[in-house]
Structure formats: structure tokens, C-alpha cells
Amino acid sequence: MVVSNDDEIDSSEFALEGLESAPGDALSELLQHLEDYTPTVPDAVAEKYLHMAGFETVDPRIVRIIAVTAQKFISDVANDALQHCKTRSNSQHSGGHGSNKDKKSIKDRKYTLAIEDLTPALADHGITMRKPQYFV
Amino acid sequence: MPRNLWGEFKEDEKTQQNELTKMVPVSAKRLKLSEVQNQLPAEVSKNVTVKVKNPLVTQTIEVMKQTEMLQSLIDTYSNKSGTSNYLLNPCQMIPEVNFPPENVANFVTDDKFTKPIWFVPPQDTNFAKGVPQHYPQITSDICRASLRKAVCGQMRVAGFTDTAESALILFADACEEFILNLMQTIREVHANDQKLETQRDIEVKNLEKAYYSMTNNSLTQVHNYFKHHLIAKNRLEIAEFNGVFQEYDKLMKESQSMQKEEFQEGDFMNIFEMPSTSDGNNLAMQDFSNTTTGNISNNVNIVNQNTLINLLDGQNQITIQQQPQDGGTQTTVDLQTYTTDINTHFQPQE
Numbered sequence: 034m035v036v037s038n039d040d041e042i043d044s045s046e047f048a049l050e051g052l053e054s055a056p057g058d059a060l061s062e063l064l065q066h067l068e069d070y071t072p073t074v075p076d077a078v079a080e081k082y083l084h085m086a087g088f089e090t091v092d093p094r095i096v097r098i099i100a101v102t103a104q105k106f107i108s109d110v111a112n113d114a115l116q117h118c119k120t121r122s123n124s125q126h127s128g129g130h131g132s133n134k135d136k137k138s139i140k141d142r143k144y145t146l147a148i149e150d151l152t153p154a155l156a157d158h159g160i161t162m163r164k165p166q167y168f169v
Numbered sequence: 170m171p172r173n174l175w176g177e178f179k180e181d182e183k184t185q186q187n188e189l190t191k192m193v194p195v196s197a198k199r200l201k202l203s204e205v206q207n208q209l210p211a212e213v214s215k216n217v218t219v220k221v222k223n224p225l226v227t228q229t230i231e232v233m234k235q236t237e238m239l240q241s242l243i244d245t246y247s248n249k250s251g252t253s254n255y256l257l258n259p260c261q262m263i264p265e266v267n268f269p270p271e272n273v274a275n276f277v278t279d280d281k282f283t284k285p286i287w288f289v290p291p292q293d294t295n296f297a298k299g300v301p302q303h304y305p306q307i308t309s310d311i312c313r314a315s316l317r318k319a320v321c322g323q324m325r326v327a328g329f330t331d332t333a334e335s336a337l338i339l340f341a342d343a344c345e346e347f348i349l350n351l352m353q354t355i356r357e358v359h360a361n362d363q364k365l366e367t368q369r370d371i372e373v374k375n376l377e378k379a380y381y382s383m384t385n386n387s388l389t390q391v392h393n394y395f396k397h398h399l400i401a402k403n404r405l406e407i408a409e410f411n412g413v414f415q416e417y418d419k420l421m422k423e424s425q426s427m428q429k430e431e432f433q434e435g436d437f438m439n440i441f442e443m444p445s446t447s448d449g450n451n452l453a454m455q456d457f458s459n460t461t462t463g464n465i466s467n468n469v470n471i472v473n474q475n476t477l478i479n480l481l482d483g484q485n486q487i488t489i490q491q492q493p494q495d496g497g498t499q500t501t502v503d504l505q506t507y508t509t510d511i512n513t514h515f516q517p518q519e
Contacts, residue, residue, distance in 0.1 A: 059389045060373055068296045070395055073223040073319040078312045079348070080304040086352035089369040093302040095376060098388060099351065102380065104223075105394045106347050107320055110340070111327035118329075146324060146332035151339060159350075159383070160343050 064094045072100040079103065106158065113154035118144050219307055221318045229403045230325050235268055236410045239417045242266065247420055263424045268414070317341040326402060354379040 076093065079100040083090050090096055122142065152162050246263045296302070307315075320340045324332060358375045359365040365375065377388050 060377060060387075063389055063392055064373060065297050066392075068294060070391065071223050071225070073221065073226055073322050074344075075219050075221055075315055076302075077219050077304045077307050078315050081307055081309075081312050082345075082348045082352060083371075086349075086356065087369065088352070088355070088371055090371050091301045092299045092370075093296055094299055095371050095373065096304070097296075098373075098376070098391065099348070101391050101395075102351070102388065103344060103348055104319065104323065105391055107323045107340070107344055108327065108394065108398060110343070111320075111324045111329070115327050115329060143330040144328060146329050146336045146340075148333065148336050148339065151336050151343075155339075155343050158347075160346055162339065162343070 064098070067094050067097045067101070070097065070101050072097065072104045073107075074100045074103045076100050110151070110154045110158055113157060114146060114150045115144060117150040117153055118146065121150065219305060219311060219315060221315050221322075223322070225399055225403050226322045226326055229399075229406050230322065232403075232406045232410045233325070236406065236413050238266065239410075239413045243413070243417055243420065246424075262428055263417075263421050265421065266417075313341055313345065316344050320344060326399075351379060351383060354383050358382075 076096050079096045080090070083096065083099070122144070148164075155162055242263060317337060320337060321332070324340075355371060355375060358379050359368060373388075380386070380388050
């Protein structure tokens with residue numbers, strides 16, 4: 034912190050420090066409450082991948098937060114894939130005969146995850162998947 | 170002349186080393202081998218259980234299944250008319266399904282996720298302090314299997330009912346790729362700093378930098394994900410289940426009440442038999458003479474003036490059972506003359 038005679042500069046620098054420490058405070062608060070966030074991905078799996086990368090993490094909170102971020106990734110991709118699936122099925126039904134029965138069963142319709150739905154969802158999250166053109 | 174060798178061992182050291190390297194006769198080895206064979210080492214099997222279970226996700230999936238089951242029962246045994254459901258067949262009772270109330274128990278206390286995170290005091294546990302915990306050593310195959318199971322659970326919560334096997338494997342591999350990319354990004358963050366380059370421990374600020382560079386989001390979004398996606402979906406499914414369960418309970422009670430009412434055969438046959446009274450407008454059995462046919466007297470059971478007229482709607486002729494004094498046969502009377510006779514008979518009594 035630079036000490037100067039100008040009071041306005043001091044107050045703005047203090048304000049900047051407050052802003053910079055806010056995300057850090059939020060993160061530290063999150064770490065203290067991580068015990069309540071039970072992830073679907075086990076902590077042992079996250080610890081295994083940390084070990085494979087050469088890390089020897091002792092803090093269980095770091096392991097837990099990595100597991101929770103993996104679960105969030107899965108959930109985001111699944112929701113995006115479901116939107117793609119619904120769009121595809123709606124376009125198929127509207128392009129077809131379109132009877133009253135189809136309209137009634139929108140809620141009861143079954144959604145199957147297919148590669149066609151998953152590929153664009155993964156691409157939005159930075160993972161590109163390409164199928165080979167043919168097998169030799 | 171004795172030679173002085175460089176590095177020669179002293180006698181004390183020689184005897185110790187000779188004891189260690191001395192030859193053991195084969196006969197002694199046989200004794201040892203027989204002892205070892207008699208006392209075989211006990212097999213130690215190490216089983217490690219890796220739990221892939223999230224109470225919220227599991228409960229959400231179970232509640233969704235129960236809601237579907239109840240809805241299918243309602244659709245099978247009832248018909249929707251307007252906003253209410255009516256039983257299709259009153260004689261057929263709806264099968265009773267019992268769901269324990271613990272299935273929709275609230276796993277999350279309201280304080281944790283409704284109030285801002287800094288309002289809730291942290292619990293003083295080993296986990297909150299960062300005390301190291303023991304994790305079981307697992308192989309890569311088990312990691313992939315765990316990821317597949319986690320992916321299936323999350324897909325079911327999202328709304329998928331089925332999945333192609335290739336899509337499931339792809340999804341699990343993509344999740345593994347995401348975690349490996351995150352590790353690589355953390356390594357890049359460490360590599361940018363000379364002090365951190367050889368550090369094997371991860372600090373939360375470096376993890377935040379790596380996650381932000383990958384996803385352009387903060388790690389604090391995890392809290393929002395839990396609150397606005399996972400818990401909200403759980404509450405929504407429980408509310409939907411409660412609504413469907415109330416509807417099912419109403420139909421079940423209606424079905425049970427219908428089954429309790431006992432119908433007798435005579436009730437159907439005697440429905441038109443009414444007790445005789447002096448009031449002509451009520452149910453009465455009356456005899457009156459038909460003046461149009463002359464000397465023939467007719468005995469007609471009259472239920473009600475209005476009822477009889479309604480019954481005669483659409484009929485032009487009516488067969489009257491008569492007891493002729495002459496011993497004649499049944500005759501048919503024209504409707505108009507018959508109704509005029511009824512009106513003339515009932516009018517004085519009204």
C-alpha cells in the first residue's frame with residue numbers, strides 16, 4: 034500500500050483492497066461449509082486423479098471441492114444435452130403426423146441420451162468429440 | 170611374509186559378517202520349510218468400499234419413480250374429466266401402495282442454503298479444520314466405474330429416462346477428461362511461479378485461478394449450483410409427489426367407500442315397487458276404471474304421474490293388463506285416451 038498525503042487516493046486504495054478480498058472471503062467461507070456438499074463423485078476418485086497428476090493434497094477440502102466441480106460439470110452437460118434432445122424430438126414430432134396423442138404425452142415422453150445430443154453439449158464445455166469417418 | 174591388505178577387516182567384524190554369510194546346510198533348510206508349510210500364512214483380503222451416493226440425488230430419483238408409479242395407477246384406474254379424476258370401474262379397487270413418509274424427508278436444513286453463506290456459522294469439525302483424511306487406494310477402472318454411476322444419477326435427475334451405452338461411456342470419459350484438464354491447468358498455474366513449481370500441495374487460490382481459466386467461472390458457483398439446481402429440483406419433485414399422492418389418496422378412499430356399500434339383488438328388482446299412500450302425486454298404486462273401453466276394468470300400477478308420462482314418451486300404444494269381467498283378452502289402448510284418463514283421474518286429488 035502506498036502512503037500518500039492525498040486522502041482521496043488512500044480511500045480508493047482501501048476500496049480496491051476491499052473489493053479484491055471479497056472473492057477470497059467468499060471462497061474461504063465456502064471451504065468451511067464444504068462438509069455439507071456431499072458430491073456424487075467420490076472423494077477417493079478426485080484424490081486418485083490428484084495423485085496421478087503428481088499432487089499430494091493433504092487438505093480434504095481441496096479434494097472435496099474438486100469432486101463437487103466434477104459433479105457440476107456433469108450436471109451442466111446433462112442439462113444441455115437434455116435441451117438438445119428435447120429440441121430434436123420436438124422437431125421430429127412437428128415434422129411428422131402430429132396427432133393429439135403426441136401433444137398429450139409431452140410430459141410422459143421418454144428422453145434417451147444419444148451421441149447426437151451429447152456431442153454439442155460437450156463442445157460447449159470445451160471438450161471436442163469427433164467420430165472417425167469409417168473403419169478400415 | 171604376511172601381506173597387509175588395504176581395507177582389511179578386523180577380526181571382530183569378520184566374525185559378524187561370517188555369521189551372516191555363512192552357509193546354511195540343506196537339511197536345516199528342509200526343517201524350516203516344513204515348519205513354514207505347516208503354518209501357512211493366513212490370507213488377508215482387503216475390501217475397500219467406495220460409496221457413490223449422494224442422499225439428495227438418490228432421494229430425488231426415488232421420489233421421481235414413486236411419482237411415475239402413482240401417476241400410472243391414476244391413469245389406469247380413473248378418467249380425467251375437467252380438473253378431477255373419476256373412477257372408471259367402481260367395482261374394481263385401486264391397488265394400495267404404501268410409501269413411508271421418510272422417503273420425502275427433508276435432508277437439508279433451511280439455514281444452510283436459504284440464508285447467505287456467511288450468516289451460517291461453520292461447524293468445528295476435523296473436515297472444516299482441514300485435518301487430513303484417509304482415502305482408499307483405487308484403480309483407474311474403479312474410477313471410471315464410479316464416474317459412470319455418478320453420470321447415470323445426474324442424468325436421471327436432469328430428466329433422461331434412457332441412455333445409449335456408447336453415450337454413457339463417452340460421458341464418463343468426458344468427465345475424466347475434464348478432471349485431467351483441471352489437473353493440467355493447476356500444473357500450469359504452478360509452473361508460472363518458481364516457488365510453486367515443485368510444490369505438491371494445492372492452495373485454494375491457485376485452484377481458483379485454474380478453474381477460472383478453464384470455465385470462466387468462480388469456484389463459488391458451486392454453492393449456487395447446489396442451491397438453485399440440486400436442492401430446488403429435490404424440493405420440486407417432492408412437491409409434485411405430494412400433489413399426485415393426494416390425488417391418489419382421494420381416489421383410493423372413493424374406491425374403498427364404493428366397495429363397502431353392499432348391493433342386494435332385490436334392490437334392483439324392487440326399485441319400482443312403492444308403498445301405497447293417499448297422496449296421488451306420490452308413489453301410489455291405484456286402480457281406476459277406463460271409461461273408454463266400457464265395461465272392461467283395468468288394473469294399472471301407477472308410480473307417479475310425471476314418471477308415467479316420461480315413460481310413455483316415444484310410445485304410441487300401451488298394453489294394459491286387464492281383468493275383463495267377460496273373460497276377454499288383453500287389449501291395447503291408444504296413448505292419448507290413456508293419458509286423458511290419467512289426467513282426469515289425478516286432477517281431483519291434487
